[in-house]
Amino acid sequence: MRRKQFTERQILSILKQHESGVSVADLCREHGMSQSAFYKWRSKYAGMDSSMLNELKRLQEENAKLKKLYAEERLVSEARKELLEGKW
Incomplete structure (x- = not known):
């Protein structure tokens, strides 16, 4: 089904x-x-109601963007840390 x-x-x-x-x-x-x-x-x-639903969707989209930005910054931070430690 x-x-x-x-x-x-x-x-x-x-x-x-x-x-x-x-x-x-x-x-x-x-x-x-x-x-x-x-x-x-x-x-x-x-x-x-519909206005609250729109607000919920907007907040979910904003949250997804922020999570993506955090993940990208975390990768950059890890790369810098490895460079400073001399692993490259």
């Missing part, structure tokens, strides 16, 4: 349907997902 991919917007829409009174079983049947997926989404996206 192929895995269905949902966008964050679709996930928020499904969660809002649940908040309006639709049961979890009905949502899962309608959208073709498991209940465990629903509960994982609810724990991750509970109480979010």
Whole structure:
């Protein structure tokens, strides 16, 4: 069975349907997902709206950039350390 991919917007829409009174079983049947997926989404996206989702994505992108910069600087630092120790 192929895995269905949902966008964050679709996930928020499904969660809002649940908040309006639709049961979890009905949502899962309608959208073709498991209940465990629903509960994982609810724990991750509970109480979010689209502006908060945009902010989350922006912070995740910024975090990825910072991790990349740190890794590059760490490599440069290690190379300098080896040069100063005379390993080359």
